[in-house]
Amino acid sequence: MTSVQSGSARMASGLADRVLSEAAVCGEEAAHFASELIRVPSVNPPGDAYRECAELLGVRLEAGGFETEYIRGPGSDPKRPKINVLGLRRGQRARPALHLNGHTDVVPPGAGWTVDPFGGEIRDGWLYGRGAADMKAGIAAAVFAAEAVRRSGVNLRGTIEISGTVDEESGGLAGVAHLAATGRVTSRTTDYVIIPEPFSPDRICIGHRGVLWFRIVARGRIAHGSMPFLGTSAIDAAADVALGLQDAIGDLVTELPVVPEGARRPTINMNSISGGQVIEGLDTSAALDGHGQGLPSPCVADQCELVVDRRYLLEEGPDAVRAEVRGVLDAVEARRPGIQFEVEELLSVPPTHTPNDCALVESLARAIETTTGAAADLVASPGTYDHKHFQRIGGIGQCVAYGPGELEQAHQPDERCLLSDITQATQVMALTIVDLLS
Numbered sequence: 001m002t003s004v005q006s007g008s009a010r011m012a013s014g015l016a017d018r019v020l021s022e023a024a025v026c027g028e029e030a031a032h033f034a035s036e037l038i039r040v041p042s043v044n045p046p047g048d049a050y051r052e053c054a055e056l057l058g059v060r061l062e063a064g065g066f067e068t069e070y071i072r073g074p075g076s077d078p079k080r081p082k083i084n085v086l087g088l089r090r091g092q093r094a095r096p097a098l099h100l101n102g103h104t105d106v107v108p109p110g111a112g113w114t115v116d117p118f119g120g121e122i123r124d125g126w127l128y129g130r131g132a133a134d135m136k137a138g139i140a141a142a143v144f145a146a147e148a149v150r151r152s153g154v155n156l157r158g159t160i161e162i163s164g165t166v167d168e169e170s171g172g173l174a175g176v177a178h179l180a181a182t183g184r185v186t187s188r189t190t191d192y193v194i195i196p197e198p199f200s201p202d203r204i205c206i207g208h209r210g211v212l213w214f215r216i217v218a219r220g221r222i223a224h225g226s227m228p229f230l231g232t233s234a235i236d237a238a239a240d241v242a243l244g245l246q247d248a249i250g251d252l253v254t255e256l257p258v259v260p261e262g263a264r265r266p267t268i269n270m271n272s273i274s275g276g277q278v279i280e281g282l283d284t285s286a287a288l289d290g291h292g293q294g295l296p297s298p299c300v301a302d303q304c305e306l307v308v309d310r311r312y313l314l315e316e317g318p319d320a321v322r323a324e325v326r327g328v329l330d331a332v333e334a335r336r337p338g339i340q341f342e343v344e345e346l347l348s349v350p351p352t353h354t355p356n357d358c359a360l361v362e363s364l365a366r367a368i369e370t371t372t373g374a375a376a377d378l379v380a381s382p383g384t385y386d387h388k389h390f391q392r393i394g395g396i397g398q399c400v401a402y403g404p405g406e407l408e409q410a411h412q413p414d415e416r417c418l419l420s421d422i423t424q425a426t427q428v429m430a431l432t433i434v435d436l437l438s
């Protein structure tokens with residue numbers, strides 16, 4: 001991890017103390033508001049209770065002096081409308097504008113819970129429930145950071161925007177991507193974005209690796225399974241490709257401080273493989289005594305399909321990855337006459353990196369040092385999140401993830417978040433709001 005040496009504190013210490021003590025009180029209120037948010041089971045898939053969650057957030061924002069707007073995302077069906085909420089609290093001017101964004105959707109609870117996943121229980125210094133870390137505590141901390149600034153009586157020059165958006169867990173197209181594509185949140189409206197995802201209150205996430213998802217279809221030639229040399233097996237060719245792709249990724253290590261460290265190198269994951277005859281539901285119980293029903297017929301597979309998830313580094317770039325894949329396919333085609341490959345790209349997201357020395361990162365780092373007494377760690381994410389939409393569609397260069405809770409808690413049974421994390425993150429975000437907007 002990279003440490004940031006912050007400069008001398010710019011904010012007058014009297015003002016900082018006032019904001020910190022208001023934010024300490026607000027941090028406790030944030031934990032209770034996060035508990036309320038957890039009690040709305042906004043589970044994705046399928047996308048339940050988005051409206052209820054948006055309205056709970058909207059009512060709270062209005063109580064804090066925000067004007068709110070509810071924005072329906074594309075792909076809504078009448079039973080499950082994809083409702084986003086956007087709150088705006090103007091200072092003396094429209095700019096600079098700081099946007100705090102959290103996703104209101106949570107993944108399904110899954111098995112293994114010892115507490116009610118939608119109970120929002122607060123016990124022994126922890127908040128429990130689905131979304132406790134990822135990321136209802138973060139949303140609540142952002143809302144109450146803005147509230148702490150208001151209670152401190154600071155007359156802000158710039159504008160605070162807070163949004164709760166849907167569908168992040170399934171790509172964010174009806175959420176942040178929609179707000180950016182329709183011009184609601186872009187570089188024309190907004191200077192800085194903080195996404196309070198659970199990276200711990202002393203870490204700033206400055207970007208993520210790139211991703212290329214693609215489907216490879218191998219086509220061969222059918223023949224009798226007892227004489228495979230008369231056909232061309234698409235499965236054998238796909239197996240060569242799977243191994244070839246693993247060998248081809250090389251051992252480059254990125255400069256980006258990706259955590260965990262294993263993700264500082266390129267990675268590749270075979271998401272799925274399917275080929276030959278469909279054997280789903282095959283009854284093999286009586287197969288060995290010769291009376292089996294529905295045995296597969298002996299055929300050489302003439303088609304096989306791979307779905308591949310390739311994560312790449314800032315230092316590689318997507319074209320190098322495409323060339324690498326094409327190289328492996330060409331080599332297998334040359335070795336296996338009669339095999340042909342088709343490639344289809346399913347998803348392409350380039351890596352992002354917000355500069356370490358931009359105003360947003362430096363301001364957050366100073367606020368972390370003032371609040372916790374420790375230097376901030378800069379980290380980067382192995383996977384992508386809504387940062388990509390703010391940057392690529394919205395054109396906003398200064399975007400980071402910063403929020404309470406541990407990433408390891410995300411999507412786990414008994415998901416939880418330390419109450420002290422929520423308070424610290426509320427304090428850090430409050431100081432950052434004052435620093436950037438006054």
Ligand SMILES: [Zn+2]
Binds near residue numbers: 103134135168197
């Ligand atoms: Zn999240």
